[in-house]
Amino acid sequence: MRRFLTTSLSHWLGLVLLLGSAAGCVNKQRMTEPIRSVGEQLLFSTAIDRALSELDLEAIGRLKGFKVYLSTVYLQTLDQEYLVGSLRDLLLSSGVLVVDDIAQAEVLVVDDIAQAEMIVEVRTGANSLDSATVTAGIAEDQALPNPVTGAPVALPELAFFKKQNNVSLTKVALVAYHADSREHIFSSGTLLGGAYDRHYQFLGLIRLRFTDVPELRAIKQLKRRYR
Numbered sequence: 321m322r323r324f325l326t327t328s329l330s331h332w333l334g335l336v337l338l339l340g341s342a343a344g345c346v347n348k349q350r351m352t353e354p355i356r357s358v359g360e361q362l363l364f365s366t367a368i369d370r371a372l373s374e375l376d377l378e379a380i381g382r383l384k385g386f387k388v389y390l391s392t393v394y395l396q397t398l399d400q401e402y403l404v405g406s407l408r409d410l411l412l413s414s415g416v417l418v419v420d421d422i423a424q425a426e427v428l429v430v431d432d433i434a435q436a437e438m439i440v441e442v443r444t445g446a447n448s449l450d451s452a453t454v455t456a457g458i459a460e461d462q463a464l465p466n467p468v469t470g471a472p473v474a475l476p477e478l479a480f481f482k483k484q485n486n487v488s489l490t491k492v493a494l495v496a497y498h499a500d501s502r503e504h505i506f507s508s509g510t511l512l513g514g515a516y517d518r519h520y521q522f523l524g525l526i527r528l529r530f531t532d533v534p535e536l537r538a539i540k541q542l543k544r545r546y547r
Contacts, residue, residue: 359536363449363488363515364399366533371490371513372406377414379506383496384415388440397447403492407442439498445491445510456481482521489514 388411392404408418453459460477490513496505517531529540 358539359486359517359533360449361399362533362535363486363517364447364490365402366515366535367488367490367513368399368403368406368447368492369513370515371492371511372403372410374511374513375410375494375508376506379496379508380411380414380416382505383411383440385417387417390418390440390442394441394443397444399447403444403447403490440494440496442492442494445493447490449486449488451487452485454481454483455479478524479521480523482519484519486517487514488516 390404390408390411392400395404397403411418455477457479458475458477459479463472463474465471466473490511492508492511492513494506494508494511496507497503498505515531515533517533517536518529520528520530529536531537
């Protein structure tokens, strides 16, 4: 009898600990869910910043003192506004006179060559994000068919190890030449910039994050401070 009670008590205690552990692993917070996350946007903007930082300022200096108009006609990419704004900032800080009115421009990016003394073309070859996830265990998107109805039944994620790798890449290039003579002024060549954000999870409890995005590191410190 004593052995039976001891065994039953052990079973009940194990069941309570298991339920308590499962309940303790559930920690979901939901405030707003925009289309793009903060991490994704910061990965894009950091890649753009690093690509433009490769630009030869000596070449840009050849446009110093001229009025420059930047057109987005050759730019169709994500975060285009940030790319154009960052390029305008770079030109202004290099002494180039950036104007918003094409009629006032002496060095400009336009379709009508007759309006320009010089032409500066800006183009992007890539500005995107690659994501890859590796899960050792049951992934969150796995399902089994219901033996009665045949409908798929989603399985809860049970990952012993999970890795998520996010890498952004931006490829930008500029070329400048005289509008009349087509004489080449400069080509920037390929300007590459990138950033990464990696997440590791062990047994659903231990979470690690490694990133080279300064703002994401700052956010990580803020989360630790206000826990």
